[in-house]
Amino acid sequence: MKNIKLFGILFIMAAIVGCTDLEEDPVGVLAPEGFFRTEADVEAAIFGAYGRIASERLYGRKLVLSIQLLSDMCDIGDRGTPARRQQINDFNSDANNGMTSNIWPYSYSVISACNAAIEGANIIDTDEATRNALIAEARFVRAWMYYHLIRLYGDIPYVGEFVNDPEAVATISKTSVSEIYGFIIEDMEFAWQHLPMTHPDNVRTRPSKGTAYTMLASVYLTMGNWQQAYEKAKWVIDHAAELDYGLVDNYQDLFDATKQDGIKEHIFAIDFLGQQNGGGGENDDLMGPITGVRGADVVGWSVSVPSMLVYETWDARDYRKKVSFADSMIIGGELKDYTFYEDVPRPHMAKFHRFPGNANQDTRYSDHNYVCFRYAEVLLIAAEALNEVSGPTAEAQGYINQVRARARQWPTFTSDFPADVAGGLSKDEFRDTIMEERRLELCFEFKRWYDIKRRQMGDEVFKGANSLEPHDNFNSGIHYLLALPGDELDRNPNLLPQNPGY
Incomplete structure (x- = not known):
């Protein structure tokens, strides 16, 4: 054995x-x-x-x-x-x-x-x-x-x-x-x-x-090989039409299981079959209930829940915030805000719970395609790598601004936030802008920890004055790696x- x-x-x-x-x-x-x-x-x-x-x-x-x-x-x-x-x-x-x-x-x-x-x-x-x-x-x-x-x-x-x-x-x-x-x-x-x-x-x-x-x-x-990162991302961008890649118009469509098959922004995804169980845990998608609201009519378990600061520090004019959070739910047949949530009265994630497609009542065994790479990330990779090679060029700014332009597009109107990245930023300031853009654009999509690790941001994000989720015991000499299984x-x-x- x-x-x-x-x-x-x-x-x-x-x-x-x-x-x-x-x-x-x-x-x-x-x-x-x-x-x-x-x-x-x-x-x-x-x-x-x-x-x-x-x-x-x-x-x-x-x-x-x-x-x-x-x-x-x-x-x-x-x-x-x-x-x-x-x-x-x-x-x-x-x-x-x-x-x-x-x-x-x-x-x-x-x-x-x-x-x-x-x-x-x-x-x-x-x-x-x-x-x-x-x-x-x-x-x-x-x-x-x-x-x-x-x-x-x-x-x-x-x-x-x-x-x-x-x-x-x-x-x-x-x-x-x-x-x-x-x-x-x-x-x-x-x-x-x-x-x-x-x-x-x-x-x-x-x-x-x-x-x-x-x-x-x-x-x-x-790896910090910025030139190669830029060149590979640029190849994808230059061949986007042949590859049928692009940003979808509505950010919500990315997380609607009924719209994910063949969606142009997905580059690689892990596909679950709705309401099917292969035995031994195969095809068992639990991220909907794990992130859903305990006590809501569409019940969840309130396990992985953002801190209040993650919600409060995100400008409400950004459509991505609306898509990413469930700050109100149907409870007892009535729409109630997060202060009425049963065990954890703060906004929950919505990306994997709101539109699970063909799923159980608690959204388990969903029909989601869990995206591993999507085109927005390619644009942000190109921007980050190019900044390290050449500084905050107009090309690098343009990649971020494509992502931000989509974030302004609500279903029935266009917001004025987030604004395009303006010129005049230093290389360090532009780097910070990119990392913040990745945090928001790719939120809850299993990317942020890897960004924290590769940029060695643990002390800042867990112990700094502006920490969203403080952990005073974080030790950069230990916690960037998990223990090998005993x-x-x-x-x-x-x-x-x-x-x-x-």
Whole structure:
């Protein structure tokens, strides 16, 4: 059991329930040569990886909730929620935390599925273009999963090929973050070469060339390679028409599950199937109830709730605030403001709870496509990277102003806020403007913690005078990384040392 749990090597749990746009059939794999015969078999393994991502352990709750709670935008609401969530939020988790001990093995099972698909693609009889496209998709998903893992845990084991013998990795050691970034970049460059510009039916739950370069731009931004981040984002912007990318007119449409399939702003998304449960947590989306209002007619659990300062410091003229918050709800058949909320009387998140599509009454098992990358972020990446290279140029300002122009567009009128970014800002001032724009534009979308980490803003945002969610115990020498799961260290001491401070 010990090695199977660590890497998910001997099977792909593929009750493939994560992508409405994909063919869905159960798949079990013992070894590539025993299963892969056709292109469809390879696709089944890739779809199995998507199915694992669209699970309670990853994009249905544990992974994305952890990323939310680590940030300064999402606090614990109901303090009766399990301690494992409060520990993540309050920066006092340890190696036995129940969130991280689930994220780790499920992430490696995604990676294992991708490695199996790559191995299978090299076995089947097909033309090189088809083979490379299948490999490119699997390599993209693998790199995307590693990108999450290294930002959360730091140095981790890197498994880059399918492993038939669990004993071969029983004593595997960690690989450095810098080395894994190298592997991620190689995977993304291969993906860009061999993925299509678009998919049939405008599917956004499978990667394209634009997806690969968008993620590369994000990776280079995180690494501080500003020139490469700008160049990759600029390629996406320059090819937006061919890729069918752009900003949607109504910001609310991005978070309406009935409008998300094929929406032009989505670059890559994780797709849940409404009211379907694949078993074992697959396709179980709980972020609606997790962020919804306890005691409302459409009931929620009030777990992840922004602090009052997040709400109060956001100008009400910005349409994004209206979309992002539920500051009134139907309670007992009447519309009541947040002061009447049962347990946590402050505005809650609305992005994942307001329009869940085909879902349970409490919005669980939603039909949401959870966006991983969207075009607005590409514009902001280009602006941030260009500022670091050349300062606050008119081009960089223009990218932010496209995002702000959309934020002024209410359904029935145009607001005067946020105003366009004016000239005359210093490089540092423009950088601060970009980070604030990312905080608002991408709020609650599992981005803010990674921004805090890469810009080393923890002391400022958790201990500074203007902190939205104060945590005096935040320690930059410890808390930019989670603890490595203790049960994994017990099984394989070669994963030691534990991350500092745990």
